Amino acid sequence: MTDGEQSGPVLVVHGGAGALPGEEDRRQYLEGVRGALAAGLARLEDGAAEAACAAVAYLESETITNAGRGAALASDGTAVLDAGFMDGASRRYGGVTGVRRCMHPVLLARRLSEDGDFGRFVGAPESDTLAEAFGVPSCAPEELVTERARRLLDERAREARRRDEGPWLDTVGAVALDAAGRLAAAVSTGGMSLKRPGRIGDSPVVGGGYWADDRHGACVTTGVGEVLMRQGTARRCVQLLSEGHAPGAAARDALAELVDYEGDRRGASGLILVTREGAVVLDHNSVEMSGGWIRPDGRSEVTAAWRRTT
Numbered sequence: 001m002t003d004g005e006q007s008g009p010v011l012v013v014h015g016g017a018g019a020l021p022g023e024e025d026r027r028q029y030l031e032g033v034r035g036a037l038a039a040g041l042a043r044l045e046d047g048a049a050e051a052a053c054a055a056v057a058y059l060e061s062e063t064i065t066n067a068g069r070g071a072a073l074a075s076d077g078t079a080v081l082d083a084g085f086m087d088g089a090s091r092r093y094g095g096v097t098g099v100r101r102c103m104h105p106v107l108l109a110r111r112l113s114e115d116g117d118f119g120r121f122v123g124a125p126e127s128d129t130l131a132e133a134f135g136v137p138s139c140a141p142e143e144l145v146t147e148r149a150r151r152l153l154d155e156r157a158r159e160a161r162r163r164d165e166g167p168w169l170d171t172v173g174a175v176a177l178d179a180a181g182r183l184a185a186a187v188s189t190g191g192m193s194l195k196r197p198g199r200i201g202d203s204p205v206v207g208g209g210y211w212a213d214d215r216h217g218a219c220v221t222t223g224v225g226e227v228l229m230r231q232g233t234a235r236r237c238v239q240l241l242s243e244g245h246a247p248g249a250a251a252r253d254a255l256a257e258l259v260d261y262e263g264d265r266r267g268a269s270g271l272i273l274v275t276r277e278g279a280v281v282l283d284h285n286s287v288e289m290s291g292g293w294i295r296p297d298g299r300s301e302v303t304a305a306w307r308r309t310t
Contacts, residue, residue, distance in 0.1 A: 011040040014291035016170020017222045017270035032062040037294040048176035048184035055174040056106040070146040071190020073153040079144035082204040085109040088183030088212035095204035098124020102131040173220030183218040185210040201225025207235035223269020251283040
């Protein structure tokens with residue numbers, strides 16, 4: 001998916017790469033993307049950072065998505081959340097992992113980006129103390145778990161044993177460009193369903209899951225975190241822009257690097273990208289990826305894009 005206008009302020013949101021199990025789930029995901037676009041657009045005048053975080057916080061509240069309440073559960077049946085944020089002007093970043101007591105870990109990551117000379121990355125159990133320190137509402141761990149998440153955990157455990165393959169997964173994220181030319185990237189996830197205790201994916205890792213640089217663009221990834229981290233895919237995509245690649249080519253080439261070593265199934269992922277000029281790309285090599293974009297004049301597009309065939 002690309003936006004033909006390719007100029008001016010814009011917000012881009014994705015609901016994750018993977019393979020949705022049915023039409024009702026797909027409908028709910030796309031409704032969530034539309035809601036996130038509206039929530040983020042309402043804050044775009046306040047800046048790219050506010051818009052991106054508002055969009056992701058909205059998706060953290062949507063129980064259909066793998067973020068916040070209703071996120072995919074770890075092997076012990078608990079929700080363990082990760083999030084990341086990066087400001088394209090200062091290139092400060094914040095990453096949190098192992099969050100169990102906060103509905104909106106993206107807000108923790110945003111606040112953490114303001115700490116220190118470059119930003120901060122905080123893991124468990126310290127990440128859970130940030131909510132009180134930053135004034136972000138906390139919650140009991142069981143409030144993050146829904147019956148749907150428990151049911152999916154059981155279903156995916158059975159499927160993984162039967163097919164001897166990893167379970168379905170996804171993430172949510174947003175990138176934004178405001179009227180002042182500032183860029184931002186935000187991402188949040190419950191991580192891989194059935195993940196082992198202590199597992200960290202790409203979402204809180206700067207460069208792997210998110211990257212923003214006002215000189216070139218902002219990118220957020222979704223998919224197989226271990227591969228995205230290894231390749232530094234979000235940063236790589238923006239780097240390709242800086243080397244003169246067209247936006248679509250930068251996204252395509254960054255994703256192509258994921259499958260060089262282990263094949264398509266192991267590297268199935270996706271990304272959203274916005275350039276400093278406002279060009280938009282949603283691309284993926286997973287079976288499916290939901291997402292969309294919106295501009296201040298109300299023009300928008302929302303899609304559940306299928307795998308590229310050419």
